[in-house]
Amino acid sequence: MTEYEAVILDVDGTIVRGEELLPGATDGVRALEAAGCSRLLFSNNPTRGADHYRELLAPHGIDVDPGTVLTSATVSAEYLAATHPDAAVYLVGGERLEAILEDAAVDVTTDPEAAAVVLGSFDKRFSFGTLWEALRALEGDVPFYGTDPDTTIPVDEGEMPGSGAILAAMEAVADREPDAILGKPSSVAAAAAMNRLDVDPRNTLVVGDRLDTDIELGNRAGMETALVLTGVTDRADLAAADADARPDHVLESLSAVDEIL
Numbered sequence: 001m002t003e004y005e006a007v008i009l010d011v012d013g014t015i016v017r018g019e020e021l022l023p024g025a026t027d028g029v030r031a032l033e034a035a036g037c038s039r040l041l042f043s044n045n046p047t048r049g050a051d052h053y054r055e056l057l058a059p060h061g062i063d064v065d066p067g068t069v070l071t072s073a074t075v076s077a078e079y080l081a082a083t084h085p086d087a088a089v090y091l092v093g094g095e096r097l098e099a100i101l102e103d104a105a106v107d108v109t110t111d112p113e114a115a116a117v118v119l120g121s122f123d124k125r126f127s128f129g130t131l132w133e134a135l136r137a138l139e140g141d142v143p144f145y146g147t148d149p150d151t152t153i154p155v156d157e158g159e160m161p162g163s164g165a166i167l168a169a170m171e172a173v174a175d176r177e178p179d180a181i182l183g184k185p186s187s188v189a190a191a192a193a194m195n196r197l198d199v200d201p202r203n204t205l206v207v208g209d210r211l212d213t214d215i216e217l218g219n220r221a222g223m224e225t226a227l228v229l230t231g232v233t234d235r236a237d238l239a240a241a242d243a244d245a246r247p248d249h250v251l252e253s254l255s256a257v258d259e260i261l
Contacts (some may be wrong), residue, residue, distance in 0.1 A: 006037055010151075010210070017231070024256075039198055041069045044072045046122050072163075076121075076147045088108075092119070094122060097147070121144050144178045154231055
């Protein structure tokens with residue numbers, strides 16, 4: 001057993017890289033299960049819902065209940081449905097995110113003139129034309145949100161541009177920052193995680209590979225934090241980080257989590 005009642009596990013860069021399981025990830029998950037920790041998977045991937053991670057991890061012997069999975073897409077959908085019911089949301093994002101929003105009864109529009117809310121996210125089809133339409137949608141004081149701040153995404157071949165890069169372009173042309181980021185490390189994301197786990201944040205461990213999302217989420221919410229070095233953050237990044245952005249623990253990989261349990 002352990003003093004931790006629950007663990008929030010990042011996915012990309014912590015358990016998998018792209019579609020491939022990271023070495024030792026299964027051992028780490030098993031150690032957390034053996035310690036009796038409730039588990040919540042939380043990915044900032046805005047193109048996936050909960051079912052994807054069940055299907056991705058099942059072949060590796062990791063059983064995932066979709067009810068214990070959050071993504072920046074599902075958190076964004078829940079938030080917009082609750083706070084902007086019936087508002088037309090202009091989306092800069094992919095088809096999968098659009099489907100997740102619509103499944104949550106969020107009204108998505110392709111007309112920038114009809115936008116009552118703007119949501120920016122990852123979009124492989126992003127272009128000058130997309131940016132121009134986004135500028136039109138952002139005129140006035142329309143609420144502006146982003147799914148996640150990740151400027152890059154770890155993939156099998158290295159990294160690719162993420163939502164944060166697209167949001168930066170939208171911010172530049174509209175001359176305004178998003179009113180809120182809805183995925184990690186926001187208070188919206190922390191509240192969604194705590195609602196799922198129903199435990200004291202002080203007894204919760206956050207494990208992830210990003211200082212500015214996973215570790216910041218935990219530090220802001222009063223949780224214990226552990227950085228794994230299997231994703232985008234290396235020891236040079238860690239040494240250069242501000243003191244308040246540093247994790248409580250540093251692990252070579254998720255397989256070493258038993259050292260702190």
